Amino acid sequence: MQHHTCPWWLGYALANPFRRIMHEPEKILAPFVRDGMTVLDLGSGMGFFSLAMAGLVGAQGKVICVDLQQEMLDALRKRAERAGLSERIILQRATRDDIHATGPADFALAFWMAHEVADVQKLLDQIFSTLKPSGSVLLVEPRIHVTEREFQRIVALARDAGFTVGEAPPVSISRSAILRKTT
Numbered sequence: 001m002q003h004h005t006c007p008w009w010l011g012y013a014l015a016n017p018f019r020r021i022m023h024e025p026e027k028i029l030a031p032f033v034r035d036g037m038t039v040l041d042l043g044s045g046m047g048f049f050s051l052a053m054a055g056l057v058g059a060q061g062k063v064i065c066v067d068l069q070q071e072m073l074d075a076l077r078k079r080a081e082r083a084g085l086s087e088r089i090i091l092q093r094a095t096r097d098d099i100h101a102t103g104p105a106d107f108a109l110a111f112w113m114a115h116e117v118a119d120v121q122k123l124l125d126q127i128f129s130t131l132k133p134s135g136s137v138l139l140v141e142p143r144i145h146v147t148e149r150e151f152q153r154i155v156a157l158a159r160d161a162g163f164t165v166g167e168a169p170p171v172s173i174s175r176s177a178i179l180r181k182t183t
């Protein structure tokens with residue numbers, strides 16, 4: 001599986017509003033993100049999903065946005081300011097082998113990021129320990145970069161981390177799974 005990092009300048013394309021034709025963030029996230037939650041956006045990029053999550057968690061909630069690249073986080077900060085959502089958003093710079101995320105969180109989104117991480121087992125272990133006992137993860141990977149076999153390998157690692165694997169919500173041009181901390 002590839003472990004290359006999405007170049008930071010592609011972040012602008014990923015955060016482009018036209019992407020909503022394919023990925024409607026509120027529709028994808030509404031079943032999992034509710035008012036007052038603390039949620040993680042892992043590999044947030046420039047915040048295409050982070051801002052939608054900030055809307056869903058409301059004024060009492062928090063979105064912890066984690067990314068490897070400072071350029072992604074800088075652009076996300078500006079986008080959050082423009083949207084008036086900065087107070088709900090915490091920016092966290094990751095290193096290659098540590099998401100450096102602090103919880104406890106109710107929910108984590110890992111959208112098109114796990115295939116860029118070399119040690120996926122460590123990533124999943126860290127997510128597991130950052131979540132509340134009832135927490136869950138929406139794992140989404142791009143079909144173009146991740147075969148079904150590779151996706152199932154990630155899902156198997158999630159089971160090893162302690163997650164129960166649930167349904168696969170339909171997400172355009174992607175493979176998906178819900179990972180739950182409890183059975």
Ligand SMILES: C[S@@+](CC[C@H](N)C(=O)[O-])C[C@H]1O[C@@H](n2cnc3c(N)ncnc32)[C@H](O)[C@@H]1O
Nearest residue numbers: 006014043044045048067068094096111113116
């Ligand atoms: C393909 S982009 C997806 C961005 C966003 N989730 C989206 O769907 O618009 C992958 C993102 O994961 C980040 N990333 C890659 N490896 C990472 C790691 N080990 N920890 C945190 N972020 C990482 C990259 O910097 C990039 O912003």
